[in-house]
Amino acid sequence: MTATVALPSAAPPVHPPEAPTTALGAGPGFVVQLDAFSGPLDLLLHLLREEQLEIADIPIARIADQFLQAVGELGLNQAADYLDMASRLVRLKAQMLLPRGSEEDGWEDPRSELVRRLLEYQQIREIALWMGKAAERRAEQFARAYLPPAPELPPPPLTLEIMDLLLAVERVVAAIPSPVLHRVVARPLDVESATLRIEQLLLDREQVGWLEALGPRPTIVDVLSTLLALLELAKRGAVRLVQPTPFSPMVIARDAARPAA
Amino acid sequence: MTPLAQLLEAALFSAARPLTVEELGTLDAESTHADVRVALEQIREHYDFEQHGVELVELAGGYQILTRPIHAAAIERAQFSVRTPKLTAAALETLAVIAYRQPVGRAEIEEIRGVSAGGVLRSLQERGLIEVVGRSEALGRPLLYGTAPVFLELLGLRDLADLPRAEELTIALQPHRPSVDDAEEAAAYVEAES
Numbered sequence: 001m002t003a004t005v006a007l008p009s010a011a012p013p014v015h016p017p018e019a020p021t022t023a024l025g026a027g028p029g030f031v032v033q034l035d036a037f038s039g040p041l042d043l044l045l046h047l048l049r050e051e052q053l054e055i056a057d058i059p060i061a062r063i064a065d066q067f068l069q070a071v072g073e074l075g076l077n078q079a080a081d082y083l084d085m086a087s088r089l090v091r092l093k094a095q096m097l098l099p100r101g102s103e104e105d106g107w108e109d110p111r112s113e114l115v116r117r118l119l120e121y122q123q124i125r126e127i128a129l130w131m132g133k134a135a136e137r138r139a140e141q142f143a144r145a146y147l148p149p150a151p152e153l154p155p156p157p158l159t160l161e162i163m164d165l166l167l168a169v170e171r172v173v174a175a176i177p178s179p180v181l182h183r184v185v186a187r188p189l190d191v192e193s194a195t196l197r198i199e200q201l202l203l204d205r206e207q208v209g210w211l212e213a214l215g216p217r218p219t220i221v222d223v224l225s226t227l228l229a230l231l232e233l234a235k236r237g238a239v240r241l242v243q244p245t246p247f248s249p250m251v252i253a254r255d256a257a258r259p260a261a
Numbered sequence: 262m263t264p265l266a267q268l269l270e271a272a273l274f275s276a277a278r279p280l281t282v283e284e285l286g287t288l289d290a291e292s293t294h295a296d297v298r299v300a301l302e303q304i305r306e307h308y309d310f311e312q313h314g315v316e317l318v319e320l321a322g323g324y325q326i327l328t329r330p331i332h333a334a335a336i337e338r339a340q341f342s343v344r345t346p347k348l349t350a351a352a353l354e355t356l357a358v359i360a361y362r363q364p365v366g367r368a369e370i371e372e373i374r375g376v377s378a379g380g381v382l383r384s385l386q387e388r389g390l391i392e393v394v395g396r397s398e399a400l401g402r403p404l405l406y407g408t409a410p411v412f413l414e415l416l417g418l419r420d421l422a423d424l425p426r427a428e429e430l431t432i433a434l435q436p437h438r439p440s441v442d443d444a445e446e447a448a449a450y451v452e453a454e455s
Contacts, residue, residue, distance in 0.1 A: 038350040039376035081376040120373060127361065128353035130425055131416055135353075138417030139344040140330035141318065144277060 040085035041121040043070060048118075055118045058111055060096050064089035088114070187221050194222070194229035198252065202239065207253040262307055265292055266300040270326075273304075279323030279414060321413035322420055345415065355381045356390060356412065360424060364394045364405035382406065390415065 037043040047066050048055060067089055071082045095110040197215060201208045214226050230252060233239045240253045262270070269285055285297050292300075301324055305317040318327045328336065336342050348356070355378055358370045370378045385391045386406075394407035413420065 038354055039374050041375040042350075085375060117373070117375070121375065124354055124357045124361075124373060127357040127425065128350065131357055131360075132348065132350075132353050134416040134418065135345070135348060137330070138320075138415060139347075140333040141327035141417070142333070142336060142342045143325055143327055144274065 040067075040082045041118060042125070043067065043082065044085070044118060045122060045125070055122070056115055058115060058118070060089065060092045060111055060114075064093045189221060189225045189228065191225050191228045191232065194225040195233060198226070198229055198233060198239070202252070202254045207251055210250040210252065213252055262303055263300060265289060265296060266303045266307075269297065269300050270304050273317070273324060273326045276325075279321045279325040281323040284323070318417070319419050320417050321410050351376070351381050352385060355385060356408070359385075359391055359406050360408050360412070360421065363407035365407075366397050366399070366403045366405050368403065370406075 037046065044063065044067060045055075047063055047070070048058065053059065053063075064086075068086050071086050092110050092114060198208075198213050201213060213230070214222060218226070230239065230241060230250075234241050237255055240255050242251045242253055243249075244251065268288055272285060272288055273280060282294050282297050282301075285301075286292060286294050301317065307313075308316050314332055315326050315328050318325050333344070337344060351374075354374055355370055358373050359365055362369060362373075367378055367382060370382070382391070386393075389409055389411040391406045391412065392409045393404045395405045396402045397405055408421070413423075418424065
């Protein structure tokens with residue numbers, strides 16, 4: 001316990017280079033995960049444990065510095081609760097620095113509130129650990145599986161007439177500023193001529209490739225038209241669509257059952 | 262097994278939650294609660310002596326048929342059932358505060374844990390582990406929370422008295438030992454500066 005008071009209160013903690021302690025920030029690249037701590041009290045307890053310090057005897061100045069450093073490494077966006085604790089610690093540190101009269105002056109240790117909270121929290125943590133273990137043991141045993149019943153809905157709080165409801169809907173609809181956001185222009189798909197083209201090709205040959213069926217220099221509309229035509233023909237049983245290997249171009253074959261298209 | 266024990270076994274098998282002695286007593290008007298208890302003991306002994314893969318467990322104020330822990334790994338591997346996911350540290354701490362301080366408000370939970378508790382409280386409530394048990398008389402009449410029966414089921418406890426008592430824990434609230442080390446240092450430092 002002599003180590004706990006070895007440092008001047010206001011100076012930053014100094015670690016001898018040959019004895020790297022496990023304190024936060026002692027070694028380069030030590031990153032604190034916010035998820036690793038369930039709160040600022042948890043982090044404080046961690047710091048105290050790392051240094052093997054007594055809670056009742058907490059060296060505020062040193063712990064406050066370490067806490068601030070840890071909070072800095074945590075990133076501040078999530079750390080509002082940690083910042084709150086940091087400000088309390090800094091205030092405590094300042095209070096400890098204030099000179100005071102004799103010990104019998106009824107001086108109240110400003111740390112007592114923090115010490116009480118830490119001890120209380122430590123007890124809660126111990127209970128939480130115990131409960132976690134109990135839950136783990138219980139999870140080893142399965143009850144009969146069942147589908148949980150749907151959650152009970154609270155009884156409808158209001159009764160209303162259908163007209164009231166319709167009026168309410170009208171009000172909501174009227175409040176919608178302007179429902180037309182984008183006008184879709186229909187492009188003329190020409191499924192008929194695509195069908196004709198495929199049937200023409202299959203008159204001469206047993207099978208044709210997908211790229212051939214598209215015709216020369218196909219536009220996106222041609223591709224879509226051909227695809228729809230093919231699907232329609234396949235549905236009617238006029239052609240058979242085969243893909244020899246995955247991702248290879250489709251082969252369009254005359255349906256064997258009906259040799260003449 | 263007696264006819265009553267058989268009836269109780271069937272009821273326990275069909276139920277999706279622990280059944281209390283009172284509930285089991287409604288199955289047969291002829292039987293007293295004492296009869297039910299005797300029959301339950303008979304079922305338990307039957308499972309144990311015949312080395313069944315299930316056992317009769319007393320939890321959450323009632324009785325439930327559960328598989329034995331030794332089979333958990335095999336059942337899970339075969340994906341017939343899954344273990345309840347573990348609770349986070351934050352959830353367990355919040356539950357601990359509520360279990361020991363109930364009925365307790367959000368402010369007190371946050372004071373003890375040093376972090377805001379809104380999200381944790383909501384998810385515990387959604388899982389049915391805690392419930393609103395009333396409102397405090399304090400300013401704003403904040404909600405007061407308590408543990409729900411599912412909490413006992415999740416931990417496999419018969420009732421809240423199964424929780425460790427504060428004095429059984431290794432860390433009890435100790436009286437504060439005053440220390441002047443820091444203060445002396447600080448005083449010395451201030452003197453050196455001036």
